[in-house]
Amino acid sequence: MDTKSLVGTYNKKGQKIVEPEYMLFEAPRTQEFMTGSEVVKEGIRRASVDVSIAYPITPQSEAAALVGELYVEGYVGEYFRGENEFAVMSECAGASFGGARVFTTTSGPGTLRAYENFPMWAGSRLPILINVMVRGVNSPLSIQPDTLEMGMILETGMLIWHAETAQEFLDFLLAGFIVAEEPDVHIPIAVCIDGFFVSHTKDMVMLPPADITLTPYDPYRSPVPCMDMEVPPIRMMRDPFVMKSNYISYATHASWQQEVRAACERSRKHTIRLIGGLIEEERTDADILIVSSGTAVAQGREAVRLLADEGIRVGIVKIKTIRPFPHEELRQATKNAKLIFVPEFNVAGWMAREIKAILPDNERVIAGPHVCGGMTMPPEVIVKEIKKVLAGRKEAVHG
Amino acid sequence: MDKIKINDEFFDIMPPEYQELVEEATYGKEDRGWKDVGVAKELIEEHSLCAGCPESIAFRYVLACLPNPQDTVMVGSTGCTSLVFPHVAIHNIHSLFGNQNAVASGLKRTLALRFPDKVKDVVVLAGDGATVDIGLDMTLQSWFRQEKFTTICFDNELYANTGGQESGLMQKGFVGKMAPAGKKFDKVPLPEIARDSGCHYVAMMTVSKPNRVEKAIRNAILVAREIGPTYIQLYTPCILEIGKQMMEGLQEMRDSEGPGKRFEFKEYISDEAKVFLDEVDAERKAKKKALRAARA
Numbered sequence A: 001m002d003t004k005s006l007v008g009t010y011n012k013k014g015q016k017i018v019e020p021e022y023m024l025f026e027a028p029r030t031q032e033f034m035t036g037s038e039v040v041k042e043g044i045r046r047a048s049v050d051v052s053i054a055y056p057i058t059p060q061s062e063a064a065a066l067v068g069e070l071y072v073e074g075y076v077g078e079y080f081r082g083e084n085e086f087a088v089m090s091e092c093a094g095a096s097f098g099g100a101r102v103f104t105t106t107s108g109p110g111t112l113r114a115y116e117n118f119p120m121w122a123g124s125r126l127p128i129l130i131n132v133m134v135r136g137v138n139s140p141l142s143i144q145p146d147t148l149e150m151g152m153i154l155e156t157g158m159l160i161w162h163a164e165t166a167q168e169f170l171d172f173l174l175a176g177f178i179v180a181e182e183p184d185v186h187i188p189i190a191v192c193i194d195g196f197f198v199s200h201t202k203d204m205v206m207l208p209p210a211d212i213t214l215t216p217y218d219p220y221r222s223p224v225p226c227m228d229m230e231v232p233p234i235r236m237m238r239d240p241f242v243m244k245s246n247y248i249s250y251a252t253h254a255s256w257q258q259e260v261r262a263a264c265e266r267s268r269k270h271t272i273r274l275i276g277g278l279i280e281e282e283r284t285d286a287d288i289l290i291v292s293s294g295t296a297v298a299q300g301r302e303a304v305r306l307l308a309d310e311g312i313r314v315g316i317v318k319i320k321t322i323r324p325f326p327h328e329e330l331r332q333a334t335k336n337a338k339l340i341f342v343p344e345f346n347v348a349g350w351m352a353r354e355i356k357a358i359l360p361d362n363e364r365v366i367a368g369p370h371v372c373g374g375m376t377m378p379p380e381v382i383v384k385e386i387k388k389v390l391a392g393r394k395e396a397v398h399g
Numbered sequence B: 001m002d003k004i005k006i007n008d009e010f011f012d013i014m015p016p017e018y019q020e021l022v023e024e025a026t027y028g029k030e031d032r033g034w035k036d037v038g039v040a041k042e043l044i045e046e047h048s049l050c051a052g053c054p055e056s057i058a059f060r061y062v063l064a065c066l067p068n069p070q071d072t073v074m075v076g077s078t079g080c081t082s083l084v085f086p087h088v089a090i091h092n093i094h095s096l097f098g099n100q101n102a103v104a105s106g107l108k109r110t111l112a113l114r115f116p117d118k119v120k121d122v123v124v125l126a127g128d129g130a131t132v133d134i135g136l137d138m139t140l141q142s143w144f145r146q147e148k149f150t151t152i153c154f155d156n157e158l159y160a161n162t163g164g165q166e167s168g169l170m171q172k173g174f175v176g177k178m179a180p181a182g183k184k185f186d187k188v189p190l191p192e193i194a195r196d197s198g199c200h201y202v203a204m205m206t207v208s209k210p211n212r213v214e215k216a217i218r219n220a221i222l223v224a225r226e227i228g229p230t231y232i233q234l235y236t237p238c239i240l241e242i243g244k245q246m247m248e249g250l251q252e253m254r255d256s257e258g259p260g261k262r263f264e265f266k267e268y269i270s271d272e273a274k275v276f277l278d279e280v281d282a283e284r285k286a287k288k289k290a291l292r293a294a295r296a
C-alpha cells in the first residue's frame, strides 16, 4: 500500500485523508477551549490510529478513557484496558510488530513499571507514540507533576519531545506519528507534557477540522520486516549471536545500538519540517538566558517580565526535543550568554546536566532552580535564583 | 496458495537455505504433520539447544504440525526456546521475558484488524518460567480476555536458561538452585487453571508420542482461530539440569507419563470446542472418503 495514493480519499468514518503538511499548516483551524486530556482525544481523532491500549493512572486516566470513546465512535480500530503498564506496553509492541499505528499514554509510576519495554521498542524499531503525562515517581507518594521520569527515559533510544502548551501538545501528537514512522527514523516517540499543568487546565487550542485525518501508517515502509507473514520469511541465522561468540555478539549489538541512535538523529530534518526547529529562541543576545523545556519555560517567561521591570534583561531558549538533543542549536543560541539558568520540575537537574555536557565554558550553566513533587515553579523563585547568582558575580555580568 | 518465488536473475546469489525454502517448503500443504519432520526441514533445520534436549524434537513437531505456517506468526520469550527461534523460518517475535501473551494479544488483534478476510494464526511458545512465573498474570489475563491464540508451554520444570532455578512448575521437594532445601509447594496446576480461566482446549502431555502431539497442536490452533484461547503444556525435560545423558530424554518422558504420574495425558475441551472439533473431524473424514472413492 502506498499511503500517498490514499491522500484525497475517505476513510470509513468519512474523514478525508490529508498530507501531514496540510493537517499541520494549511487546514483552516477553529478555536476551542479545552484541557490537555481533551487535546489527546482530538489529536487521536485526526491521526488514523489503528490500536490503542490503556491503563489508568493520574493524571492521564481521562485521556486514556477519552481514546476509548473514540474507539466506540469508530475512529480507532482496536482498544482495550490491559492488565498493567508492563503488559500494556508489551501489547502495544505486539500491535506495532503486526503493522499497526499504535498510541498509548502513561504517567509516573506507570512509566517506570512499563520501562523494560522502551529500549525493546526502540531496538525493535517500533514507531509507537506514547504520551507521557509526567508526575512524581518516588516515595512519599505524589501525583503532582515532576519531570524526573523524563530523565529516566533519556537513554532508551526513543525520541522524546516535550510540549509546553495544549496547542503545542496537539501539534506534537500529530507530527510525532509522522516523524517516528519515517523509514529512516522508525523508532518510538514519547510526547511528554507536564501533568495537571497541561493535562487538566483549559487552554485555547486551534483545532483543524474533525473531518480530515493523517495518512495511515504503511507497515511496508518499515526498515525491518513487519511480523505479518506477508513477506517471505527465512531461517534468519545459523548461530544466534547472543550465545555464539562474544565478538559477534558485541559487533551486532554495538552496531544496532548505534543505528538506533543514528535513527534518532536522522529525525531532525522531519522534525524541523513539521514542528519548526528543535528549539525556540527569544532575545538570545542577552547576557543571561533561561534554558528549559515544558511549562518551566512558561514560568521562565513570567520571570523574564518581572526581571525586565527591574531593568534586568533576560532571554529564553525553549527546548522542544530532548531526543535528539539540540546540541548545535543550543551552542549557537547560547554563544553570547554569560549565565545560563536551567529551571526544572525535578530534583535531579537532568536537563542542566544535558546542557552542561554539550556547551563550552559550562561553568556558565546554573543548575536550578528546582522544584519537585508537584509544586508549581513560581516565577519569583526563578527571579530569586537569578538575582542571587548575579549578586555574587556583580563584576562579571551586567544585567 | 502462491508459492514464494525468487526473481530468476537473483536465484543463484540467494543463500542455499533460501533457495531450499522456496523449492521445498510445505507451505500450503494440507495435512502437514509430524511425519514431515524427516523430509521438510524448511521451518527449522539446526538448533542451538543441548544435544539430545527434548525441546528440539518438541519444536520440530510443533512447527511441522502448524496447519497454516504460511500465515502463522509465533511469539517467544527469553529462555532456551529463544535460542531456537532465530532458526525458525516463520515470522517470530522475541521481545522480553514473560510478556509473550501480552505481545501476542496486541499482535493477534492487529492482524485481525489488518487482514479481516484472511486467517492469521498466532502461537505463543515459551518456557515454564515465562508462562507460569514471571508472566503468569499476562498468561491468565489473555485467557480471561478470550484472546484468540494458542499458548504452548515447554515445561522443563525449571529455569533452564539461567542454570536450573526453581520454577512454579517444578515438582514439590525437588532440590534446585534457589530451592536449596527442596521446592516447598506443589507443581502449579496450570492445565486446570487454564480450563477455569476460559481456555477452550487444554492438553498436557510429554512429547514421546508424536501422533498425540500433532492432534493436540492442530486442535489447539483451530479452536483458537475459531473460538477462543487454548493451552498446551508439553513436558520437555531439561536433561542437563536433571543429570541425564543425551539419549535418555525419551525414556525420562515415558517414565513420567504413566497413570498417576506428573505427565499423565490430560485433555479438556469446552462444549463449544467439542462441537467445532467434531465438525472438523467429520469434514476431514468425508474429504478422505471422497478422495479414496475418486481413486478407486
Ligand SMILES: Cc1ncc(C[n+]2csc(CCOP(=O)(O)OP(=O)(O)O)c2C)c(N)n1
Binding pocket: B078, B079, B080, B081, B097, B126, B127, B128, B129, B130, B131, B154, B156, B158, B159, B160, B161, B162, B167
Ligand atoms: C526480567 C528478566 N528477568 C530475568 C531474566 C533472566 N532469565 C532469562 S531466561 C530465564 C529463565 C527461563 O526459564 P523458562 O521460561 O522456564 O525457560 P527455559 O530456559 O527453561 O526453557 C531467566 C530468569 C530476564 N531475561 N529478564
Ligand code: SF4
Binding pocket: B048, B049, B050, B053, B054, B055, B080, B156, B160, B161, B237, B238, B239, B240, B241
Ligand atoms: S539447558 Fe536444558 S532445556 Fe535448555 S537446551 Fe539444555 S537440556 Fe534443553
